[in-house]
Amino acid sequence: MTETYTESNRTEVRINSERLRRRFDEFNEIAATEKEGVNRPSLSDANREARDQLVEWFEKVGLETTIDEMGNIFGRRKGQNNDLAPVLVGSHVDSQYFGGRFDGVIGVLGGLEVVETLVNAGIKTERPIEVVSWSNEEGVRFQPDMLGSGVFCDRFDLEYAYGRCDKDGKTFGEELERINYRGDAPCEPRDLHRYFELHVEQGPYLNEEEISVGVVEGVYGFSWMNVSFEGQADHAGPTPMHLRNDTLVAMSNVVESVRQITATTGTDLVGTVGSVDVSPNSINVIPESVEFTIDFRSYDNETVQTAVDHIQNEIQWAGEREGVEWDVEEIMRVDAEPFDDTCIETVKRAAEHTNVEYIQMVSGAGHDANYLNTICPTSMVFVPSVGGVSHTEDEYTEWEDVVAGTDVLLHAVLQESDGR
Template sequence: MSDPELAIDAERFRRSFETYFAIGATENDGLHRLALSDADATVRDQFVADLEALDLAVTIDEMGNVFGRREGSDPDADPVLIGSHLDSQPYGGRYDGQLGVLVALETLRAMDDSGIETTRPVEIVNWTNEEGSRFENPMLGSGVFTGNVDLEAAYDLRDEEGNRFVDELERIGYRGETPCEPRPLHAFVELHVEQGPILETHGNAVGIVEGIFGIAWLEATIEGHADHAGPTPMHARTDALAAAASAIDEIEALPSHLSADAVATVGRLNVEPNSVNVIPSRVEFTIDVRSYDDAIVDTAVERAIAEVETASERIGADATVEELWRIPHTDFSPTVCETAAAAAEAVGVRAERMVSGAGHDAKYLNDVTDAAMLFVPSADGITHNEAEFTPWDDCVAGARAFAETTLRLAA
């Protein structure tokens, strides 16, 4: 077993974090760096420059995933892959995603500082379009890499302005030539902010993530009839928004009838004609349901669809519900989880076992290799928000546990 002497340079780590945060920083200390935007191009350039400064072999695949390889003493051994993503939510937090990339970068720098030669190669990665906020298919780069998403389907995704993913990838200069496809890996480890309150509540600096919730995304459409808000009697209305409001109220209450961990969210609502004195004729809204139990997710989907249909039928409106995306729950590698737990103990970091309610690139990587995650606390559980915050001491503690985990996996 390795000697836990891999020293994280906390000040260098902080400087890197501030440098990356400045690219796309908002006035409220958040981050607005959407996938394949100009800000994303700039931060990618910074990342490549930092990899080249470490003399890593840099490759960019056809999805724009950026890899840097540090050779080991056995170049034929399957590598340990570490990293996360640099894209952000619209006006989101400065820790989500990029902290994991920068912890991985600091791990490689610390290895160089200590003159450590691992047996296995170690590779770092920035995955493309993890958030799925601009191009609506989350964990897209890792999804194509692992064979879960078709490359051409990914290329054809469009943002709200109609821009195609592949055109924007080419525009920023990050459509690489390396095939985006599975290859032999020894393990994948990703650090991320928890995006929940558990670690802070329990007073622990690190979470050893043993799995990820199953998730389903739906889009409901209710078709009513537009009429004047004044002359049309209440009994004669087919108000699509009124039906949507009734369905949303029932969907929000669903989890309390299903399980302790189930959650349901309506996150986006589009109303037509969206005029103050016109009865709404059409409403589209999204539904996000999650649980660690896939059967609960199945039930939640069925119940949500039924609520939309019932609310629509009640007023004589038409309704359709389309499933946009679904992933089953994930059980991470016990071997990698045990390695991470032992590493945290070795460097004196308080850790606990937990599962994630959010999706991450590690979910897809778990399909092609042994994978797991480390979490660091989120203050007040706030995330996908400019107020997102993780105390710097916890960032450093997470980096220390992560670096030791990487070292042990690559030994």
């Protein structure tokens, strides 16, 4: 029997925890690591296998599957009025190299579970509901991150995205073709009613407070920079210290400056040097060149800009002190913007209806929701990361928290898809 979602049955419907767990465990057998993580970087063979499994499940649940030009996968459940804009839910299934099982995956599988719960309960929503798996959210193989949602939201040009190269010189476009996930549907903005994303927090706050759900008000803005120094290689023994042009020394000065800037600029500013490539990388040769990244984040856009201005000065001074050439390029900038108040209230009501304790919070990590927030009302549901750990094989979330977050997602979707 099919019925329209009403106030009388909203508190009765719940997700199927066992079904979601079986699907989660089966999915994470794909490219599982010895330390109970996963290794499914974007457009790898393992990522293709994960995509294939997802499409199979979409079709088994009865979703109409569409793949766009960026390999974003959409599964659509029709509503009673398909002229209405859909409610979109989802996240990503690509992983960091040797990353965690929960990051991104619970948002996609949780969205699928929401739809299957509605199907099995005989609840037909007024609006269509779509579940999406975005391409290249992590940005670990092809930079920048959030590439699929970025093109979809008109942040990046399609050809720019296709031309992104990994360290082996393979382009995103070529690899998308190779794994057979370059779809025909246009990757461009379209009318969406709401976007909700379930995700692990990737930080310590929910875990420390012993609270199952975070209602996310917004996401930190950030700047990614690529920095290089070019000096002179020479023998580590005979070369006097005053005649050296050591690029690694220049870099170490900048690394120290990143820490000093975060300590003196803004209360929530964080900064990281996360990737370093040194040449010739030999124990007895003075480093001739070094390339590294800098990541600054804050919920205040002016704070991020101040940090960027300061570190650019420090890069110049470090290069001049060591007598090496330097170059700095900002490869990614995302502004901090609050999520939609209506969506935030929807998630809060959903948490209250499922009797789960929650707090309102800001995300320090970037998500596809950043970009969706620029084209439609958006919010997120967080669940705890044990120990605040993420982007490693040690990432873990208690299953009861995954269930609580997915139930909140379910009721948020129900509120927004019933035609009101």
